[in-house]
Amino acid sequence: MMRTRSFAEMRCSIAGALEHVGDRWSLLIIRDLMFGLSRFDDLQASSGIPPQTLADRLRRLQASKVIVKHHAPSAKGYELTEMGRDLLTVLIALREWGDRWQLHGAIGPPLEVLDSQSGSPVELTMIAAETGEPVSPRQLVPSPGSGADERMRFRLRAGQPDQTTT
16 A cells, blocks of 8 residues: 655644545545444445445544544444544535535535524635634635744745736
């Protein structure tokens, strides 16, 4: 099996998240755990993931503290930790993106997320932390954070339009 390069030394929140979450199979396992599946057999049947691959991804997600395994015979199996449950917004964002670009191959979205009280569809919205006002993607400005290293600063500089005039 070919191992991919580790992102552990990269000072980037996205790279760090990918280091913990892993690959596409891992995201599908997390999706199914969010749906309430918890048993190995159910996780395998839902995604069609080969059993050995599933066992490997479950071990990696446990090592990353994204999931826990309950060992008692009466326990329900695998469960998301708080860290794992925090991936819900990531999965919803991926679902919305897939729906927008019809990447699911169906007519209409295969899944809707509804508010339990009103029954209304729910969608992600970015808001400004201080004002609580919605922010469009066109308004976003990347800026180095307090943990930024020189590589992050390079990315941000290199991604900006050339400021020189001739």
